[in-house]
Amino acid sequence: MLNATPGAGVRGAPSPGALVLVIGVLFIQLGFLLSYIGAFHHPDPQGIPVAAAAPRQAAEKLDRLPGHPLEVTAVKDEKEARRRIAERDDEGAYVMNPRGKQDTLLVASAAGGPQAQALRRVGEKAAVGQGRQLKVEDVTPTGDQDYESLTAFYLIVGWLVGGYLMASLLGVTLGTRPARPGAGALRLSGVALYSVLSGLGGAIIVDPVLHALPGHFVALWWTGALIVFGTAAFTMALQAFFGIVGIGLAVVIFVVLGNPSAGGAFQKHLVPSFWRAIGDWIPTGAGTTAVRNIVYFSGNALATPMVVLAAWAVGGALLLLVGSLRRRERGPALPI
Structure with missing residues (x-):
């Protein structure tokens, strides 16, 4: 009489149940690849919440940048912009200097370094487009370790x-x-x-x-x-x-x-x-x-x-x- 191990068919062949599990593992593996590569292969800023302490027209220009990288909320001053970042209402802020050509971009790298870097790139491009300079300030940096x-x-x-x-x-x-x-x-x-x-x-x-x-x-x-x-x-x-x-x-x-x-x-x-x-x-x-x-x-x-x-x-x-x-x-x- 042929002896077979549990879960195996004739001559030790995998049972239908085992084959189903193997197929399930394959799908999980492929899903892993699809999920990770699909999420990470082309990071692109989309609607990052940002406060804008700037004239209304300038704030609207930021909100209408090509590709819509920012979701802009107009605020009255830099103090309110900093508060909104600290309370997690916004991820950054663009503060326009009405008496000069240099504006300030506030970022919070503690919320994620890649996002802070993306905000910097978007902010610098927007400033150049308006003939202005930009200083970047990290208001909530990460720890040294x-x-x-x-x-x-x-x-x-x-x-x-x-x-x-x-x-x-x-x-x-x-x-x-x-x-x-x-x-x-x-x-x-x-x-x-x-x-x-x-x-x-x-x-x-x-x-x-x-x-x-x-x-x-x-x-x-x-x-x-x-x-x-x-x-x-x-x-x-x-x-x-x-x-x-x-x-x-x-x-x-x-x-x-x-x-x-x-x-x-x-x-x-x-x-x-x-x-x-x-x-x-x-x-x-x-x-x-x-x-x-x-x-x-x-x-x-x-x-x-x-x-x-x-x-x-x-x-x-x-x-x-x-x-x-x-x-x-x-x-x-x-x-x-």
Whole structure:
């Protein structure tokens, strides 16, 4: 009698189920390439919010630049322009000097180095077109150990990876679907403890160890804990409904779609409209924005990203508990 390993057909050939998984992996790989290259292959400023302390006619010219790189809001003076940048209403400001030929462009590289550079190029071109000179001032620079404000993005990626790997480990070792809601709640409790430790570890690395994002240890710790818990809970929920395929779906959401749209390497006003539209609503983008706002912008404009992160955490937990009410998986009984 021929013996075959589980999941294999005659003479060890892959089963239809295994072939489906292989095809799924191929599509995820191709989706990864399409998403990253599609987002990053041609960064182009589109509608960057900018304040203009300038006469109305000059502000309108900035708003009507070819290709619409800027979305201009007229303000009364430089003080208001600086306030709008600090409160995250605008990404920069053009301040026209009414008594001279040299204007000032205010940028905030802490919100993303590539965006600040794009604003500088657009501002210099606009000034030359009007026969004026331009001085650039970085009103919110990054820290000495935070090149191009990339640390926030990589910190979030590290936390997210920990979250969905933890959930994947539980799914592979204990079964993708908890046997009952109580077992699901027990998994969530374990993940919560892991999330607190993961958030703590990330905060230690970027603050006292590397000094990349110093001075906000506690805020970063608990932000990280929320991100890890939300990612893990939602990944477990996907597994409860879709089995092992749920791990692949988590990778699609958090990595394939989340990373290019997060505003890490290129900020959202530099990438095509699809990635710009989804970035703020995926934990990768919401987390990156939250960390930058905590560290560099005095905690301004935190409400939206924190609500998004909390929604993923609460939604994932509730969906996991709902999924645990469904029919049990076949196989040996497991304690959790």
